[in-house]
Amino acid sequence: MPGRLALPDEGTALQLQPARLRARHVLPAVAFLLVAATASLVTGPAGLSPFGVVEEVVSKLPLLHVHSPLGPTGSVVVWQLRMPEMVLGLLVGAVLAVSGASYQGVFLNPLADPYLLGVASGAGLGATLAIVSGGGTGSATSAVPAAAFGGAVVAVAATFALSRSRHGRSTASLILAGVAVAAFFTAVQTFLMQEHSSIELQAIYTWLLGGLSTAGWSQVLLVLPYIAASSAVLVCSRRLLDTMSVGDEEAMALGLSVRHARLVVIGAATLGTAAAVSVSGLIGFVGIIVPHAIRLLAGPSYRRLVPLSLLYGGGFLVLADVVARTALSPQEVPLGVVTAFLGAPFFLVVLRQSRKLT
Amino acid sequence: MLTVSRLCVDLGGRTVLHGVSAAVPTGGWLAVVGPNGAGKSTLLRAVAGLVEHRGSVEVGGLALAPGTDRRRRARAVAYVPQRSVLPPTMTVTDYVLLGRFAHHSYLGAETSRDRRVTAAVVERLGLAALAGRPLGQLSGGEGQRAVLARALAQEAPVLVMDEPTTSLDMGHSQLVMELTDELRRETGLTVLWTVHDLNLAAQYADAVLLLHDGRVATYGPAEQVLHPATVSRYFGATVEIVAGSHGPVVVPVRPLPRAAAYAGAGAAGPGPAERPQPNETRSSK
Numbered sequence: 001m002p003g004r005l006a007l008p009d010e011g012t013a014l015q016l017q018p019a020r021l022r023a024r025h026v027l028p029a030v031a032f033l034l035v036a037a038t039a040s041l042v043t044g045p046a047g048l049s050p051f052g053v054v055e056e057v058v059s060k061l062p063l064l065h066v067h068s069p070l071g072p073t074g075s076v077v078v079w080q081l082r083m084p085e086m087v088l089g090l091l092v093g094a095v096l097a098v099s100g101a102s103y104q105g106v107f108l109n110p111l112a113d114p115y116l117l118g119v120a121s122g123a124g125l126g127a128t129l130a131i132v133s134g135g136g137t138g139s140a141t142s143a144v145p146a147a148a149f150g151g152a153v154v155a156v157a158a159t160f161a162l163s164r165s166r167h168g169r170s171t172a173s174l175i176l177a178g179v180a181v182a183a184f185f186t187a188v189q190t191f192l193m194q195e196h197s198s199i200e201l202q203a204i205y206t207w208l209l210g211g212l213s214t215a216g217w218s219q220v221l222l223v224l225p226y227i228a229a230s231s232a233v234l235v236c237s238r239r240l241l242d243t244m245s246v247g248d249e250e251a252m253a254l255g256l257s258v259r260h261a262r263l264v265v266i267g268a269a270t271l272g273t274a275a276a277v278s279v280s281g282l283i284g285f286v287g288i289i290v291p292h293a294i295r296l297l298a299g300p301s302y303r304r305l306v307p308l309s310l311l312y313g314g315g316f317l318v319l320a321d322v323v324a325r326t327a328l329s330p331q332e333v334p335l336g337v338v339t340a341f342l343g344a345p346f347f348l349v350v351l352r353q354s355r356k357l358t
Numbered sequence: 359m360l361t362v363s364r365l366c367v368d369l370g371g372r373t374v375l376h377g378v379s380a381a382v383p384t385g386g387w388l389a390v391v392g393p394n395g396a397g398k399s400t401l402l403r404a405v406a407g408l409v410e411h412r413g414s415v416e417v418g419g420l421a422l423a424p425g426t427d428r429r430r431r432a433r434a435v436a437y438v439p440q441r442s443v444l445p446p447t448m449t450v451t452d453y454v455l456l457g458r459f460a461h462h463s464y465l466g467a468e469t470s471r472d473r474r475v476t477a478a479v480v481e482r483l484g485l486a487a488l489a490g491r492p493l494g495q496l497s498g499g500e501g502q503r504a505v506l507a508r509a510l511a512q513e514a515p516v517l518v519m520d521e522p523t524t525s526l527d528m529g530h531s532q533l534v535m536e537l538t539d540e541l542r543r544e545t546g547l548t549v550l551w552t553v554h555d556l557n558l559a560a561q562y563a564d565a566v567l568l569l570h571d572g573r574v575a576t577y578g579p580a581e582q583v584l585h586p587a588t589v590s591r592y593f594g595a596t597v598e599i600v601a602g603s604h605g606p607v608v609v610p611v612r613p614l615p616r617a618a619a620y621a622g623a624g625a626a627g628p629g630p631a632e633r634p635q636p637n638e639t640r641s642s643k
């Protein structure tokens with residue numbers, strides 16, 4: 001080992017303030033999440049009183065000895081219908097937002113979103129295949145998550161394979177390969193759709209537009225391991241994303257094996273996103289607007305952005321789901337429509353703000 | 359101690375460095391000079407392990423082969439590129455702290471020593487007042503000092519700098535050079551440095567390596583390397599060399615008009631076109 005240069009580090013009174021996640025960032029995010037979760041649990045068609053629902057939930061907490069005013073039916077509605085839908089919303093929103101933030105960091109591109117490398121088109125094709133091969137029957141819909149997940153992973157793997165050129169793999173070639181793969185998968189999907197009947201088309205459209213409404217605990221348990229593992233890896237990699245922001249060459253000079261780190265981050269974000277879309281369909285915009293809104297609130301450092309994306313992303317999607325269920329009640333608006341409807345104007349506001357900031 | 363031997367680099371299908379060798383003792387300072395495109399940056403990038411190369415790079419007896427662990431390498435060699443990417447919204451503090459990446463645990467947070475070293479570097483480079491500022495709001499020279507601070511925070515025994523003074527004013531350029539000189543005397547920092555200002559090279563470096571077309575043209579103490587004939591041959595510039603108190607001072611002067619141009623010129627004075635062009639000067643030597 002070569003000798004080490006030891007800088008004289010004593011005798012400076014200068015106190016630096018590096019970006020760090022502090023209580024003043026986390027507490028509002030947790031409060032937002034709780035508000036969203038409560039709003040989600042107390043709204044719904046069964047006519048339960050909001051306070052009753054809250055007391056029902058609190059009564060299950062140990063040590064509090066609160067008695068629930070709800071009967072057995074009410075209890076089932078809360079625990080078997082509303083709770084799993086809310087939890088699924090939290091998981092999906094959290095992983096979409098954190099994946100979006102990570103993709104933006106890896107690609108050094110503020111417009112990168114979790115669908116950049118073909119997850120959405122691959123999942124769409126997978127789901128379409130499952131639905132048309134089962135003729136829109138019940139057995140087909142139960143195969144949709146696995147097929148969508150498989151399609152998403154295959155699409156991203158194809159993007160990776162195609163992006164390798166003679167000079168290695170750059171982020172630009174990855175993005176371009178992603179565009180090509182997405183176009184190809186979407187073309188196949190469109191072809192399949194126009195070959196089939198309107199019953200199946202209806203099922204496909206419902207899936208594509210995204211939603212949490214068919215959720216039960218089984219779906220939550222299905223995706224939980226992927227989303228938890230993916231989020232854990234991304235949260236652990238938050239400092240690597242900060243280091244990557246100086247570009248490949250300088251990040252390497254600072255000691256980061258950029259290719260390796262990029263692969264880990266993209267892999268984790270892809271698995272989490274694939275799991276999310278496999279049960280919720282294609283919900284857009286969350287991966288872009290949530291991270292950008294957090295950048296405005298808490299600055300650009302990934303040390304803050306990544307963990308906060310989990311909290312705000314989960315809360316945001318749960319709130320969007322409340323809007324989807326109540327806006328035109330009893331009719332339900334597709335969740336993907338709500339996020340885009342709220343997301344697009346919000347995105348423009350963010351864009352104007354950020355132009356002021358730089 | 360930095361040793362480079364028979365370094366060859368191919369870029370875009372052509373050989374850019376043809377077997378460059380050099381040795382810088384611990385605490386030594388080598389300036390690499392040469393015209394644009396000579397291969398100076400490529401040499402530095404090879405030493406920092408950023409381009410594939412043949413030949414060997416050694417720091418203090420440790421061979422830095424192309425596959426060497428990046429973190430280990432970053433603790434041996436700090437690198438300041440010719441053009442840096444400064445993320446516009448990142449603060450100076452966070453940016454300089456990136457220099458500590460190879461020191462704290464791979465996924466972990468920086469330690470209090472990391473923060474102290476960073477603070478010391480920020481202060482010494484006169485960046486204390488700017489510590490909380492986003493990089494996008496710095497002037498070119500302030501940004502360049504931030505890059506240098508980040509490299510120094512790496513605490514590597516070898517500092518490789520690619521034209522670190524190009525956008526610094528005279529005072530800050532001197533500040534940076536003096537600081538580097540102090541560090542090498544205090545801590546034995548070994549410096550490999552490219553520069554276009556031959557005066558700076560002559561005043562600060564113990565040795566100058568003149569690179570031309572990817573080959574070492576001359577290599578030795580500044581007094582030996584910097585001759586009007588050499589400068590004219592490789593840079594196509596006319597200079598006079600004056601002895602200064604810290605080594606030779608290179609003064610660019612207007613080339614003498616060639617006598618032949620006057621002889622048959624008649625009434626017309628020597629127009630700009632008749633001044634010797636760099637190439638002509640070179641061929642006449």
Ligand SMILES: Nc1ncnc2c1ncn2[C@@H]1O[C@H](COP(=O)(O)OP(=O)(O)OP(=O)(O)O)[C@@H](O)[C@H]1O
Nearest residue numbers: 369370374392393394395396397398399400401440
């Ligand atoms: N990626 C690349 N692909 C192909 N050729 C390259 C590449 N990078 C540099 N070169 C070529 O290699 C040669 C050496 O480049 P280098 O950047 O090392 O020059 P330099 O001495 O640093 O010049 P300057 O004084 O302008 O900074 C140049 O001819 C350049 O065109």
Ligand SMILES: [Mg+2]
Nearest residue numbers: 398399440520
């Ligand atoms: Mg150069």
